[in-house]
Amino acid sequence: MTIDPARSGTVVALSGGVGGTKLALGLSRVLPPGLLTIVANTGDDFEHLGFFISPDLDTLTYALAGVDNLQTGWGRRDETWSFMTALGEIGGETWFKLGDRDLAMHVERTRRLKSGEPLSAITADIARRLGIEVTLLPMTDNPVRTKVATPDGVLDFQDYFVRRQSIPVVTGFAFDGAAAAVPVPGFLAALKNPQLRAVVICPSNPFISIDPILAVPGVRAALAAVDVPVVAVSPIIAGRAVKGPTAKMMRELGLAVSAPAVAEYYRDIITGFMVHEEDADATAAFCVPVQATNILMRSLEDRERLARAVLEFADCLTVKPRRINVGGSVQ
């Protein structure tokens, strides 16, 4: 089979924070400018110290602008922490770490939101000012707030994730506001673009990064209607999460902690699944076509390599019988 890695066509990537951002950045570097739309989860968004904070949008923005903190994966490069230190001295809340440079984003975005601008417009303007050439969208301009159900009650996401360090047992999730949310216009338009080449679900946490995006009315239907491959990359490698509480959540939700279980979880929406080499011998267990490669992204080269591999895999899936070519000829 011949594959053209430089094939044109647009790509839509769904992403959460740190893990997803790695692949999103890789895609942004291997695709020509203007062909990539990245849709960010905003279920993690919250208000803190009077600021509207959108962690996944921020992580994506900083990475795409090349000002991200390579050590932490979140926050800004060359960050200083004077604000946080001084805040502690006068009795302020310091459990959510806000760097001095990072704070500029929260202050300016909060100011603009309060003046009535939608989140998507602010995100686009700031991305442009930071030299980002891909289209970065929040999934919706409406407030959606992920809630984590635990035996001790329902917790706000950041309370669970940051303050309680994901320690409470998880029994389920809710996405407050999702039912009344509207996808940002560019999101559905990107999925309906006749030039669409593939949809990529980045290796983010399925429950708290991707599910909130899918919970916005119209998104699942739009994904079901695309006639190009929808490829997810596994956030689980050899039974362990690369980062974060994904494995712990799967276990607590009664799921197998495995790449096939993630594919099964996504089975309604994906047409292909990428796993790590270590999971290659389990391919028989998958519900969809699978490709195994090194999906661990440590370096910038890793991100680009995986992005190319995902696109090649998607292009490969495009020729499957049930697919209709963009050009219109039925297989």
Next chain:
Amino acid sequence: MTIDPARSGTVVALSGGVGGTKLALGLSRVLPPGLLTIVANTGDDFEHLGFFISPDLDTLTYALAGVDNLQTGWGRRDETWSFMTALGEIGGETWFKLGDRDLAMHVERTRRLKSGEPLSAITADIARRLGIEVTLLPMTDNPVRTKVATPDGVLDFQDYFVRRQSIPVVTGFAFDGAAAAVPVPGFLAALKNPQLRAVVICPSNPFISIDPILAVPGVRAALAAVDVPVVAVSPIIAGRAVKGPTAKMMRELGLAVSAPAVAEYYRDIITGFMVHEEDADATAAFCVPVQATNILMRSLEDRERLARAVLEFADCLTVKPRRINVGGSVQ
């Protein structure tokens, strides 16, 4: 005449920002803990980037806590500017300089104000956390906003002072909200304290630092009713302002730019006036008793020395015939 510089009794100081803070700090260092109440002008307060900023309270707080910037006279020591740099990168307003450490004050105070706490309670709590032992009060918990009348129209104070660098010609001032403001309870109580020893008007700008305090209903009457000396220190030395637009404003308002003109401006409320040595030979021109000394405060020692001199001068004035002793014996 014998003077006891360690005489007990409480002192109330009225202060604006940088200039007044120098003497307020000096007073805090020469008076025993618990005897000094400093009342800050809040007419300079404004909202910016979503923060409630109280420049004079901040300057006083930082100086009294020993974390002030000795080079600028405002803002914090060991300050970093990452926030401001990053804000500029994403198109935010950068004309009002907010350091990273300083920002903690604005964020925390804004949060607490929005939760319903009065400014005076927040100020007291933060002062306590920073180890400040004197009583620091905003003049009122109500919003008062200084407006600057110019031939081009009425300007918000910070717009005039910071953004336009005090360049527009001044034709007058208004203190929006002052008529409906109430002095914080501790302010009038401090003026009525039977142990009151003196009231000190720090060498601040009379028009934009002291007048807003005097414009709060009840303050002038309370000052008129005190039976102890009210001593002002001249912000003008040899026809020039030590700092800021005081001289320019006096000129534009048609006043002589001189220490006697300041004393004349305060004549309704002061019983003594301290001037610089250079103005000593003009003492005949003053409307009230005058003492000349070196009132230029460069070092910490200068601040303490002037504070002692002001108290000694006040104690001297206490024995004037029209005064009634705290003990009750009429002179």
